[in-house]
Amino acid sequence: MKWPKLEDMTVNQLVERFTGIGIEQDQAILRDKHATFNRLFDEMVAIEDELKRRDGDRRRELLSLYNHPNAQVRLNAVKATLAVAPEPARRALQAIADSREYPQAGDAGMSIWNLERGIFKPT
Amino acid sequence: MPPALLPTFFSAPPTEGNVSLPQTPASPNAEVLASPELDAVLPHDFPAAGLSPPDYGRQLDNMLTSDWQPDRSLAPAGAEHLAFSDMWPVVSSGSSANRQWMSGATGTESGPRVVSDVTPDNDARPGAQYAQNREPPGRGFRPLIIRGRLVEPEPGQASRLFEAETRAESLIAHVREIDPKWRPRPSAYESVEGLIRAYESDAEQAQARLRELAAPLPPIIPRERPPTASERYDIARTTARRLAQRWLAQEQRHVVEAPDWFLEYEPSVQAYLDPPKTLSELQQAVSTPKPGYDIHHIVEKDSAEKDGFPPRVINAPENLARIPRFKHWEITAWHMRKNKDFGGLSPRDYLRGKDWDERTRVGLGALIEHGVLKP
Numbered sequence: 001m002k003w004p005k006l007e008d009m010t011v012n013q014l015v016e017r018f019t020g021i022g023i024e025q026d027q028a029i030l031r032d033k034h035a036t037f038n039r040l041f042d043e044m045v046a047i048e049d050e051l052k053r054r055d056g057d058r059r060r061e062l063l064s065l066y067n068h069p070n071a072q073v074r075l076n077a078v079k080a081t082l083a084v085a086p087e088p089a090r091r092a093l094q095a096i097a098d099s100r101e102y103p104q105a106g107d108a109g110m111s112i113w114n115l116e117r118g119i120f121k122p123t
Numbered sequence: 124m125p126p127a128l129l130p131t132f133f134s135a136p137p138t139e140g141n142v143s144l145p146q147t148p149a150s151p152n153a154e155v156l157a158s159p160e161l162d163a164v165l166p167h168d169f170p171a172a173g174l175s176p177p178d179y180g181r182q183l184d185n186m187l188t189s190d191w192q193p194d195r196s197l198a199p200a201g202a203e204h205l206a207f208s209d210m211w212p213v214v215s216s217g218s219s220a221n222r223q224w225m226s227g228a229t230g231t232e233s234g235p236r237v238v239s240d241v242t243p244d245n246d247a248r249p250g251a252q253y254a255q256n257r258e259p260p261g262r263g264f265r266p267l268i269i270r271g272r273l274v275e276p277e278p279g280q281a282s283r284l285f286e287a288e289t290r291a292e293s294l295i296a297h298v299r300e301i302d303p304k305w306r307p308r309p310s311a312y313e314s315v316e317g318l319i320r321a322y323e324s325d326a327e328q329a330q331a332r333l334r335e336l337a338a339p340l341p342p343i344i345p346r347e348r349p350p351t352a353s354e355r356y357d358i359a360r361t362t363a364r365r366l367a368q369r370w371l372a373q374e375q376r377h378v379v380e381a382p383d384w385f386l387e388y389e390p391s392v393q394a395y396l397d398p399p400k401t402l403s404e405l406q407q408a409v410s411t412p413k414p415g416y417d418i419h420h421i422v423e424k425d426s427a428e429k430d431g432f433p434p435r436v437i438n439a440p441e442n443l444a445r446i447p448r449f450k451h452w453e454i455t456a457w458h459m460r461k462n463k464d465f466g467g468l469s470p471r472d473y474l475r476g477k478d479w480d481e482r483t484r485v486g487l488g489a490l491i492e493h494g495v496l497k498p
Binding site: 029030031032034037038041042045066067069079080088091092095097098099100101102103105106107108109110111113114119120122 | 304306308309310324331353357360361364367368452453454456457459460461462463464465467469488489491492493494
């Protein structure tokens with residue numbers, strides 16, 4: 001699917017694409033396609049920046065993805081919302097870390113650790 | 124007899140066509156399982172969700188409800204089969220695990236029921252009582268306080284609320300008989316209807332988790348040997364991850380029916396289910412190679428070499444650990460993926476130029492968080 005430029009996309013479209021990226025990343029992880037994962041990561045960050053730029057910082061829309069069945073989508077949404085909803089995001093991050101859904105559980109655990117160490121500073 | 128936590132594998136000859144690998148459970152167009160009302164997640168200033176929620180629940184059902192059925196005739200005598208009937212827990216009614224009273228008052232039958240937005244320390248729904256302190260239909264519901272507003276359920280709502288709450292309570296109790304740490308993902312509500320949907324969402328999640336815990340594993344294992352090693356490893360790793368997620372929760376041994384070709388991967392799958400070990404155990408095991416395990420450099424070897432650390436340090440016994448092969452791959456891959464934790468750098472790039480101590484901290488942290496090393 002060809003997506004319009006980020007600045008021309010609605011918030012719903014941005015959230016939809018954000019979701020799709022997480023699912024594609026999950027597949028990339030399973031198949032060790034690190035370059036694909038990293039390309040998608042850059043695209044994901046651009047979407048977050050676009051949501052942040054919208055009136056009122058629309059990254060909160062990503063909170064709706066906390067219930068997504070794909071762990072990578074949940075993980076991405078949680079990390080993207082740490083700055084705008086720190087407490088729910090921390091709880092959700094802990095839930096992923098406790099879930100045994102590896103490798104995302106490991107990634108979430110590392111994020112908690114990095115938050116505590118001050119390495120990870122959500123903005 | 125294998126250790127208690129490990130599944131027992133036995134071979135099943137190919138008798139049918141391939142069973143397909145399940146697809147990623149949701150498409151970007153699917154619907155959200157839970158209520159779009161989110162203000163109980165974020166109490167005071169949460170925006171209304173603008174999404175048209177996709178139906179992940181249905182897709183999850185499709186994923187978990189496979190046409191595949193285990194060929195029970197192939198199981199050895201006395202083998203423990205994994206099937207719904209074998210695992211469905213018998214649960215006593217009235218489990219109190221999920222219950223709480225958030226009002227700060229007595230929680231007695233007399234007062235209004237408070238549905239709080241405050242998130243509790245425990246893992247129950249914020250404000251949820253799960254079928255206590257409320258009366259069954261016919262005798263009426265006491266008023267609820269939702270987000271500081273007194274709300275009187277209509278008679279029809281009261282009945283549906285009672286049913287939804289009771290059902291959620293029962294299903295969650297079932298799940299927790301198997302997986303005591305499980306909890307439904309938080310959802311939100313700001314009305315009686317929203318609360319009903321939240322309970323319904325809890326119940327759906329609990330049902331999905333029960334299916335996940337009880338459903339036979341092998342839909343992901345085709346009977347015919349996939350032609351490439353990459354495909355076979357994909358299947359083996361997916362199998363290992365599912366086992367880790369579902370079966371370690373039960374701390375029980377089960378039988379996995381697997382075709383002959385899969386037995387080659389059994390050591391790696393078994394190893395993946397190892398409980399975390401001490402650093403000393405992991406380091407001492409280096410001298411004893413074992414199928415399914417790899418020797419892992421706690422501080423990444425290639426990166427350390429590029430930064431000029433000498434081989435005697437990189438390959439020193441204290442930097443080596445024998446860990447499950449698939450965990451080794453996961454941790455190595457984690458080092459290579461871009462990560463917001465490190466300002467968008469991969470851990471490997473973040474560690475470039477860092478001293479040995481920081482590299483060791485990250486390396487040990489990765490082992491802990493990936494379930495290999497005891498904290």
